Amino acid sequence: MPEKLRLGIFKFASCDGCQLSLLNAEEELLELAELVEFAHFPEASSRIESGPYDLVLIEGSISTPEDLDRIQQIRRQTDTLVTIGACATAGGIQALRNGANHDEFMKLVYPHPEYVQSLATSTPISNHVSVDFELRGCPVDTGQLLQIISDKLHHRKFSVPDHSVCRDCKLQNIVCVSVARGIPCLGPLTQAGCGAICPRFHRGCYGCFGPCHQTNTDGLTDWLIKDGHSSSQLIPLFLNVNAEAPEFARTAAQLIRQDSAEGESDE
Amino acid sequence: MNDFQYFRMDQFPDFLRQLMHSGYRVIAPTIDQEAIVYAEIQSIDDMPRGYTDEQKPGYYRLQHTGNQRFFDYAVGPHSWKRYLFPPLQLISTSIKSQDGWTFEEHVDEGESYAFLGVRACELAAMRIQDRVFLEGAYVDKNYQNRRKASFIVAVNCAVPSANCFCTSMNTGPKCKSGFDIALTELSDGFLMEIGSSLGNEMVTPLGFPTATEEQLSESESVSDHATEQIKKTMDTTDLRNRLIGQLEHSHWQDVANRCLSCTNCTMVCPTCFCSHVEEVPDLNQERVDRRKSWDSCFNPGFSKLHGTPVRNDTRSRYRQWLTHKLATWHDQFGESGCVGCGRCITWCPVGIDLTVEVAALCEEEP
Numbered sequence: 001m002p003e004k005l006r007l008g009i010f011k012f013a014s015c016d017g018c019q020l021s022l023l024n025a026e027e028e029l030l031e032l033a034e035l036v037e038f039a040h041f042p043e044a045s046s047r048i049e050s051g052p053y054d055l056v057l058i059e060g061s062i063s064t065p066e067d068l069d070r071i072q073q074i075r076r077q078t079d080t081l082v083t084i085g086a087c088a089t090a091g092g093i094q095a096l097r098n099g100a101n102h103d104e105f106m107k108l109v110y111p112h113p114e115y116v117q118s119l120a121t122s123t124p125i126s127n128h129v130s131v132d133f134e135l136r137g138c139p140v141d142t143g144q145l146l147q148i149i150s151d152k153l154h155h156r157k158f159s160v161p162d163h164s165v166c167r168d169c170k171l172q173n174i175v176c177v178s179v180a181r182g183i184p185c186l187g188p189l190t191q192a193g194c195g196a197i198c199p200r201f202h203r204g205c206y207g208c209f210g211p212c213h214q215t216n217t218d219g220l221t222d223w224l225i226k227d228g229h230s231s232s233q234l235i236p237l238f239l240n241v242n243a244e245a246p247e248f249a250r251t252a253a254q255l256i257r258q259d260s261a262e263g264e265s266d267e
Numbered sequence: 268m269n270d271f272q273y274f275r276m277d278q279f280p281d282f283l284r285q286l287m288h289s290g291y292r293v294i295a296p297t298i299d300q301e302a303i304v305y306a307e308i309q310s311i312d313d314m315p316r317g318y319t320d321e322q323k324p325g326y327y328r329l330q331h332t333g334n335q336r337f338f339d340y341a342v343g344p345h346s347w348k349r350y351l352f353p354p355l356q357l358i359s360t361s362i363k364s365q366d367g368w369t370f371e372e373h374v375d376e377g378e379s380y381a382f383l384g385v386r387a388c389e390l391a392a393m394r395i396q397d398r399v400f401l402e403g404a405y406v407d408k409n410y411q412n413r414r415k416a417s418f419i420v421a422v423n424c425a426v427p428s429a430n431c432f433c434t435s436m437n438t439g440p441k442c443k444s445g446f447d448i449a450l451t452e453l454s455d456g457f458l459m460e461i462g463s464s465l466g467n468e469m470v471t472p473l474g475f476p477t478a479t480e481e482q483l484s485e486s487e488s489v490s491d492h493a494t495e496q497i498k499k500t501m502d503t504t505d506l507r508n509r510l511i512g513q514l515e516h517s518h519w520q521d522v523a524n525r526c527l528s529c530t531n532c533t534m535v536c537p538t539c540f541c542s543h544v545e546e547v548p549d550l551n552q553e554r555v556d557r558r559k560s561w562d563s564c565f566n567p568g569f570s571k572l573h574g575t576p577v578r579n580d581t582r583s584r585y586r587q588w589l590t591h592k593l594a595t596w597h598d599q600f601g602e603s604g605c606v607g608c609g610r611c612i613t614w615c616p617v618g619i620d621l622t623v624e625v626a627a628l629c630e631e632e633p
């Protein structure tokens with residue numbers, strides 16, 4: 001029996017949903033425990049061991065001054081570092097504060113903002129340390145998460161499919177909500193991985209796995225606007241958990257500019 | 268063999284029961300998720316009655332007509348390729364034991380399906396996929412088994428959609444061959460054309476009468492009327508050479524600015540046959556499944572060779588799809604890869620219409 005893989009799971013600004021995706025793998029967890037030593041996984045076990053780690057999974061974004069330090073310390077003790085989920089990979093929903101008035105936000109949310117130590121931005125892990133692989137999703141897909149651990153165990157190259165959510169709809173007999181019901185859907189722009197959950201429940205994809213490779217956001221927004229949707233209706237589609245992903249950020253900014261131009265011309 | 272027979276609307280359940288008693292599971296149009304899709308039925312009550320569809324580029328809506336008719340709509344999001352060439356297939360499994368690896372191939376013996384409601388363009392698409400999977404150097408045995416096990420009840424279209432252009436592709440709207448039975452829905456019943464000895468055996472016990480002259484001419488006028496309603500056209504004259512002569516046309520970039528490279532057009536197309544195969548190991552690497560699934564030339568990874576995709580932008584991917592369908596398919600299989608069903612137009616989330624793009628691409632550049 002080869003030595004077990006030492007696994008560390010660390011949390012930054014996040015909701016714990018991605019770590020839960022690992023705990024949700026009920027059937028495989030026992031098998032995983034045979035192959036992997038959970039050296040640092042506070043969500044599941046109070047036994048906490050120090051590094052070095054063979055594989056570290058990072059959940060959450062960098063949003064406080066102490067995060068800046070902690071991520072450097074973890075990186076130094078880690079062989080392979082993989083970010084899990086939209087927060088760690090693209091800043092998460094909390095990145096909506098980037099570019100907004102941070103002090104104003106603080107006053108609105110906390111009765112005593114002076115007690116809260118927080119950065120004005122929420123940023124992806126890759127802005128701070130080198131990252132070996134980014135796993136997308138909000139939350140990540142349990143199957144993809146297990147696959148990454150298995151890839152590391154067996155020395156395989158990390159890879160996940162890069163096709164759109166649309167292909168997953170079609171493989172599963174899901175009728176397109178955009179064409180058959182007129183619901184705006186980000187699926188054609190979004191990387192697959194979720195198994196097309198939203199369209200399966202008759203709602204549009206909101207892009208939680210982030211933009212596809214070579215995505216064409218303008219192609220979709222031009223069509224939706226021609227089809228009668230207003231810029232302001234489309235903004236929230238892009239200002240979501242992957243708001244900081246460059247293609248979505250650029251599109252949101254463009255829609256906001258169009259919206260205010262429309263507003264002015266109305267007056 | 269009496270080629271044309273007639274049965275009344277109230278005898279439709281008898282016809283269906285006969286298919287089931289002969290051992291077939293019947294797949295037919297049903298309503299699901301606000302669309303007409305192909306799924307297993309147990310009785311005619313599972314079929315849409317009094318429905319039609321409105322189709323435009325990037326647009327599909329189901330509409331209630333209030334009449335009692337069964338087939339007053341065109342093709343929907345599904346095609347029969349879903350059953351003959353399923354989107355996900357487990358083709359083999361390898362298992363590690365103390366004595367080494369054992370390999371197990373999964374052979375699909377082919378479910379006995381009766382496909383009820385196959386349109387003329389879909390019969391043409393089946394013939395095209397037959398050529399792809401059965402008539403080349405390598406025969407797909409699973410496809411062959413499924414195809415052999417199926418029984419085909421075609422239906423002549425009465426109400427085409429605005430995206431249908433089978434008349435340009437010479438495939439419809441009337442079914443000419445490739446069926447066991449073909450039905451035309453008349454005002455009070457069905458005209459039934461027998462297309463094979465298997466079809467004849469099936470319906471003989473029902474003892475339906477020979478069709479009258481009036482019934483035959485009513486059926487003709489249903490098809491004539493359908494033909495007249497088809498307004499979309501594509502000029503196929505020398506289309507292969509015209510397209511191949513325009514590989515550097517600036518319009519390819521114009522389409523690429525609109526196209527999302529999302530794969531929908533290829534997934535819904537009844538002739539697209541591409542798939543990829545992947546090995547899926549378990550955590551311990553003691554069991555490896557070999558899975559085959561639909562792929563598309565719109566996926567960036569589709570043309571990956573030695574590390575990088577050959578078609579590395581949407582312009583070259585759209586060009587691949589359109590020229591394969593309409594031009595190089597002729598070189599490969601001796602015919603066009605498009606039957607004019609209009610699905611790629613309806614189910615494109617940004618309404619890209621290949622007939623419009625072809626017309627623009629065949630215009631000489633200024």
Ligand code: SF4
Pocket residue numbers: 165166167169170175176177178179185186187188196199204205531616
């Ligand atoms: S529902 Fe959305 S993801 Fe699914 S095919 Fe339609 S556009 Fe694509």
Ligand code: SF4
Pocket residue numbers: 532535536537538592604605606607608609610611612621
């Ligand atoms: S290319 Fe479009 S119209 Fe032609 S067969 Fe395929 S889906 Fe139908």
Ligand code: SF4
Pocket residue numbers: 533538539540541562563564565587588589591592
């Ligand atoms: S058009 Fe594309 S997906 Fe369809 S058969 Fe050709 S290469 Fe395959």
Ligand code: SF4
Pocket residue numbers: 341342386387388389424426427428431432433434438439440441493607608609
């Ligand atoms: S393309 Fe022709 S055969 Fe096919 S559904 Fe439309 S009218 Fe019928």
Ligand code: SF4
Pocket residue numbers: 525526527528529530531532533565614615616617618619
């Ligand atoms: S033509 Fe339409 S359906 Fe096809 S890949 Fe482009 S956007 Fe998707």
